Amino acid sequence: MPGVSFSFASATMYPLPCGALFWPAESALLVADLHLEKASWLASHGQPLPPYDSLDTLQRLASTLAATAATRLFALGDSFHDPDGPGRLPGDAVMLLDRLLRQLDWTWVGGNHDGLAPGRLGGRVVEEARLAGVSLRHIADPAEGGAEISGHWHPKVRIALRTGRQVSRRCFALSANKLVLPAYGSLTGGLRVDDRAFRAAMPAAITAMVPLKKQLLQLAVAG
Template identity: 45%
Template sequence: MIAAPIHIVGHRLMLCPSGVLLWPGERLMAVADLHLEKSSHFAARGRLLPPYDTRETLKKLSFVLRRYEPRHLVLLGDSFHDAEGHARLADDDRATLAALLAGLRVTWVLGNHDPAPPASLPGEAMEELALGPMRFRHIGGGPIARHREGEISGHYHPKASLETRAGRISRPCFLAGPQHVVLPAFGALTGGLDVRSPALAPLAHRQGRVFLLGKDRLHSAPVPFVVPESAPERERVDEGWPSFP
């Protein structure tokens, strides 16, 4: 996997195709929207989704933690799909998560899905983490207080589509601007919101860039090159072709 560097308010950050953001200067890794226990949340409401999402997400998290060995892990909110999510963790998943977090400084940024800190798990919980000029919060795009402040956020699950030779391809993506990065959702069952949607307008600057997640690397393009998601089967209108010579 090849991470791509990006500079936000003078600091060098790395965007990884797995969907995590690294701040090498701080040996920090940020990850957004794990939505752990989403399937059990749905199951309680009569939609019996495959109960493997937590396991999958943790496996993926374990891989990037081993690979990048950060000292500080920032979870950018909606780490659990709902406030009771951490209580529903299966025993083995809980043990896996605890082992992953052991020895790390862990910051749980609180999200709209999980407004309370997961009491049973290690780490500090807060609405917002300030580290140097960088602000880590769940929802970005509010007015930025100071000119030189950078903002790392999640919440929107951004995805984008690019026009390719063989039609449009849509992927989860990082959405970066001069002073901010919105991370894609990391959870196994988390869908996306198109960066062209009005909700993301304040963050999708014309000068911004999207970084679509690929298998091994990111595919980047300026925001104005993002196209609407591809349509299903289309009917074509093509009449009046010239006669055969």
């Protein structure tokens, strides 16, 4: 069992250093923004990169699923970098993903990059979902009055070290009723949580949470 937790929507949840969220009461693992096949998309646009991002992302996901023993997975959008991404998956990644899809109750939530394309591979594909009264979607809805978990914004935060240096780390962005997951994919960047885009999506006080192995750093985000 992961070592650090917090309470959201009256439930105990575990934000993991890898960027996934484990919800034990629902035996569910939530991830966002895998952006599978981003490297092949970039290569087709003149930016060649080693074509191993999808396999690396899926291998990390498989390890996280094994460690948590989750039986359900919710992928909160942009699971692929583009709608044609599922057709470009290399064979070893296809086999691993197929095994995971067979083992789990898997729900793909459509994103702005991939739409409902991931459904070609199996699992359930939806535009939005609800789990124990919590709305699950790709992009946070400012008008949502209930509890909501989403992705899309790839939150990250700068942390001041004792040496005086600053480092950037992906984080979970939390407000009173909203939780935005960090991007899980190997080739994903991030947006600082003090960016005005977060203020528009989460019109309330925001806390940036950075999970470590034995500690959960919680940083108030300046308005």
